[in-house]
Amino acid sequence: MKNEHTENNPLISVRGLEVYFAARSGFFSSLVSRKTSMVRAVDGLDFELGRGEILCLAGESGSGKTTTGKAILRLLEPTGGEVFFKGEDMNTFNRSRLRRFRQEAQIIFQDPFESLNPRQTVFSTVAEPLEVNHLTRDRSEKEERVAEALVDAGLNNPRELFMRYPHELSGGQRQRLAIAGALVLKPDFIVADEPVSMLDLSIRAGILKLMVDLRDDKGISYLFITHDLSLAWLISDRIAVMYLGKIVELGSADDVIKTPLHPYTKALVSVIPVPKRVSLIGKTLLEGETPDPVNIPSGCRFHPRCPEAQPRCSLEEPVYREVNLKHFGACHFI
């Protein structure tokens, strides 16, 4: 699709982003051993997000996708690396700059049943961002902007919904409400953390179309987090595949899905469901679970599960490099 997004002047560029958490060890083991082990949730990420681009972060659960999204939004404090937002290093943001950043970047959560305060009406949910940022004191203007955001999110006749509570809405309506709560601040960038995975299949298409339309109309960029590669293919311009806190492959959506480089991507692509009966024979089924990010395997972190693993893989960490034009991968054999 569109590759011009990434050329110059990206909206966000991430350099060597790291998020480590101190793993909590038991009382006894903390007596025996002095070393605190670290969970390396995000372990050195480099990527750029263009203006008006939809970049998918794909990967299994535990690969650090959500942590990456939250670290970029500074909902989590990164332990290393830099994030540049519109060319500014976010490590230099002071309180007031961070407050302004909160209006420019928003997040949509996975579960619209959990991400809305059950004791807030539709109106106060959407008006809250305006109030906490002191954007408007005038009541009719506030109502106007709330109604506008609800319409933008595809909720028609918004004024009838003002006094409703989240539990009175359907799942799709709730997610639209959550989107309206983000849109009311007119952000440039939205982290969408599995925004449709809790919704019925029939409702997903509407929400996805809404998000793409918002990109086209308002130029909003998305970091779209999903575990579903078929969804990533459908919606995104580029896909980054994460495994255990690192990007193993990054390229345009078509390249990654049609000509995957990394064995991990190949395995994920081979199990994308197709709408007809197929047998699982000939598919690459990954064995086991994602290893514990406290004890990341030596060498290539994917080698214990890789169908193409060689002795070298457990010794040497592969370099992440541009294999084909704008198509990056990290494997010794690509």
Add this chain to the structure above:
Amino acid sequence: MNSALAKRDNFALLKKNMTSFWSIYRQNSMGLIGLVILLVFALMALFGPYLVEITVMAVDGVTQVIHPPTSGYWLGTDDLGKDILAGVIIGSRVSLLVGLAATAISMIIGTVIGIVSGFYGRAVDAVLMRITDVFLVIPWLPLMLVMAALLGPSLGNIIFVIGITSWAGTARIIRSQTLSVKERPYVERARAIGSGDTHIMFYHILPNVFPLIFANTVLVAAVAILSETTLSFLGMGDPTQVTWGMMLHFAFSMGAVSYGAWWWLLPPGICVVLVVLSFTFIGYALDEVLNPKLRRRDQ
């Protein structure tokens, strides 16, 4: 939230919640009994002092002291010949007032400390919880007695002393609920839209720990009323006020036991027990209503 719209919206929610709350609550017989007892005492405290006055029983000009119940003086008289029934009715006002005011102080301190401690965690939590632990482990009766003795006997001091010594349990409960509520995604969303800490604590955490505060208030009120009685009985109360505790204090010190004057000791004692019992019943019922896991299937 200061628009009229938001107010209307809060009122609608309140009404809706109260309706559904009542439909569950009224099926709980224990809770209903507690509520009825409490209502009787509340009416007594509100209107009683306007309806009765403490008179001295006299026959042919002779004051009838420590007189057993008769017609006209249904609960007899005390060592000064005063009507005990009127004393019990008038005493209910101050007893309940002290209990409720002390509860309010205790709940405010407990809620603020609980929410702040749970929300900020780390050093703030450690410091506040150690202070809470101190108040939890110090035997509260001696502490109250020492404080009441130092501050002197007045109604305000009694309220203050009870309030300041009874918040620790509430703080613990509110803290644990705050720890759970602050991890919900809507709190993270609130942060993402740029809300400050105070806004999050007030608009997102407080409303969601409120049911717990409500249920806990009732149990603290029972303890506070009992504490008032205890302090007054032990002579730390305000001697110019008629309360159940003061009545018990005078009855005991003037030898009601050795006279066998049961009508003098029992009525204020039974009133205290009934009020405390009603709060406890309501507390258990609220616990059952607000905690669906405890609700019985057949209800």
